[in-house]
Amino acid sequence: MRELFTADSGPLLINITLLAILFIVAIAIARLRSLFAIVMLSGVYSLVSAAWYIAVDAVDVGYTEAAVGAGMSTAVLLGAMLLTARTAKPEKPLSKIGPFLVCGATAVMLIYATVDLPGLGDPNSPANTGPGMTYVQINWFDTGVPNVVTSVLASYRGFDTMGETVVVFVAGLAVAMLLGFGERSLAETLRNKKRKDKEGDAS
């Protein structure tokens, strides 16, 4: 028991705690029926996983998760929730067996696959010996950019990042074209509301 509290096992304890919180939140999301609580808990899930990404040294992934998962998608889901019912439909007890079997089988396969994964930060893993190492070695001479993540993202793979930017732009455009740009429909909503208020006063 004492080994658990030595300095070496600190990161291990943090990992176990964060993953346990994730597990509990996921179970809670699966069991809840109130959509508002589900949206809020999925924000919590993103925030905890962001903390976990930071704990395993993936800082950029961590703050993407915090900004996009906890911030943006919670806000968008809240907006979408306003257009639908407040609670999910109750489901038949037997209908859960199929998804449960699929999830169980996937989990078994994933756990089986982790046996072959290299350890975290292993210098001999394929990701750290191949092109990754080459980037670290030639980056300073090539670009003079102190952060390898950024030079790979914006310089070596600038074309790829341009594609991502265009994807974000097209996603915004597609949503706007499907749902309308917002201002006209908002004006209509306000007009309807005003009319309804007037009718309410009259009756």
Added chain:
Amino acid sequence: MQFHGEVGPGGAFQAGVVLAVAIILNALIFGLANTMRAVPPVFARTLAAVGVLIYVGVGFWAMFQGGLFLEYQALFGEPPGGHDGQHAGIILVELGVLFAVAGAMTTIFYALAGRVAEIRDEDW
């Protein structure tokens, strides 16, 4: 996140989202109509388009300087070993990403939030 530029890891995507979330929080607190008056939807979608244009523009700038598309080294026609082009290129490209992401996210939010609610049975 944005102004760390090439020193921090990535950053422009996240900075854009943070900017959009600021606008969304404003809408949640002061109401959508007030926010649309402060940041018009036309401005949001123009910002997204301008962001993409900045990114592509840097690519063409490098081409006109005789380099390849998006070859930052060629931006100022430096000899190999000079890194000003890399710095300027990355900062500009990230600025484009910031604009595109912030604009697109705000547009998506406006489209979702400004939508007229479904017609209910008693409205007929």
